[in-house]
Amino acid sequence: MDTHQKHSTREKTKENYSAYLDSEEFWNKRYSSATSTPVFGELPRDTLVQQFPTILSRAKKAIAQGRNYRIFEIGFGQGRNCIWLLKQLSNSLNEEEFCHIEFVGVDISGEAVSQTTKLAISLLGEHFVQQNMKLLHDDVGFHDEELQHSNIEKYDLILGFFIQFIQKHDILHQKIEHALKYNGMIIINGYTPEQLQYNTGGPQEIDHLYTSTMLKQEFPHCEPITAEDKIEQVEHPRKGQAAICTFVAIKTK
Ligand SMILES: C[S@@+](CC[C@H](N)C(=O)[O-])C[C@H]1O[C@@H](n2cnc3c(N)ncnc32)[C@H](O)[C@@H]1O
Numbered sequence: 571m572d573t574h575q576k577h578s579t580r581e582k583t584k585e586n587y588s589a590y591l592d593s594e595e596f597w598n599k600r601y602s603s604a605t606s607t608p609v610f611g612e613l614p615r616d617t618l619v620q621q622f623p624t625i626l627s628r629a630k631k632a633i634a635q636g637r638n639y640r641i642f643e644i645g646f647g648q649g650r651n652c653i654w655l656l657k658q659l660s661n662s663l664n665e666e667e668f669c670h671i672e673f674v675g676v677d678i679s680g681e682a683v684s685q686t687t688k689l690a691i692s693l694l695g696e697h698f699v700q701q702n703m704k705l706l707h708d709d710v711g712f713h714d715e716e717l718q719h720s721n722i723e724k725y726d727l728i729l730g731f732f733i734q735f736i737q738k739h740d741i742l743h744q745k746i747e748h749a750l751k752y753n754g755m756i757i758i759n760g761y762t763p764e765q766l767q768y769n770t771g772g773p774q775e776i777d778h779l780y781t782s783t784m785l786k787q788e789f790p791h792c793e794p795i796t797a798e799d800k801i802e803q804v805e806h807p808r809k810g811q812a813a814i815c816t817f818v819a820i821k822t823k
């Protein structure tokens with residue numbers, strides 16, 4: 571989407587846009603000043619690492635059934651999670667099987683898209699990136715194709731790590747659930763309201779924060795595998811304690 575088109579779309583839906591906390595400029599600035607040490611570090615979230623065996627067996631099952639395994643990530647940032655996941659899948663599947671992995675990501679920051687594209691090319695190869703990855707530079711709230719008008723259930727796996735840029739998160743979560751296939755998996759990590767006591771990152775607006783209990787309500791068609799709130803020791807974006815919720819669930823209805 572070009573800048574003119576994007577601005578006119580936002581103009582039309584100004585009311586919705588005011589619900590968003592983060593701007594493209596904000597994230598571009600953070601990512602362009604953090605190329606050697608990524609803002610959220612280089613390591614993937616533990617939640618994703620722990621779920622990898624399950625993801626792999628689900629991907630193998632989809633491929634054995636002759637279909638692609640489709641992954642969607644919202645706000646992928648500098649790519650620490652999606653690139654790690656795709657690299658693990660490429661190490662665990664044969665070349666033919668890996669061709670059946672498809673990844674679509676959307677991030678509002680052009681800097682995020684360009685840095686993640688470079689990383690993906692260097693670790694996964696240009697051919698895979700061109701054929702099987704779509705890294706969209708866009709505002710997910712305006713992303714008609716992938717979420718907003720998705721009346722078909724498209725994805726086997728949806729990832730959302732610290733995507734707390736919208737006040738009305740229930741609306742975003744509703745769209746995410748809708749975009750998930752029956753029996754698809756969702757993995758979310760976010761800061762809980764308790765995070766306001768710590769100075770280790772995340773939005774300062776309580777309306778943008780949520781707990782695993784809220785997520786259970788916001789994904790009524792999903793059966794949780796893990797739904798918990800914990801205080802974690804984190805290194806990024808600032809070292810210290812952080813109040814983080816984890817929601818891993820399967821769409822069962
Ligand atoms: C807190 S960062 C998390 C990045 C990444 N998920 C991680 O954990 O390393 C939030 C990300 O969401 C992106 N973002 C913010 N508002 C967005 C929007 N409206 N649509 C799509 N992405 C957005 C930002 O550019 C940023 O990369």
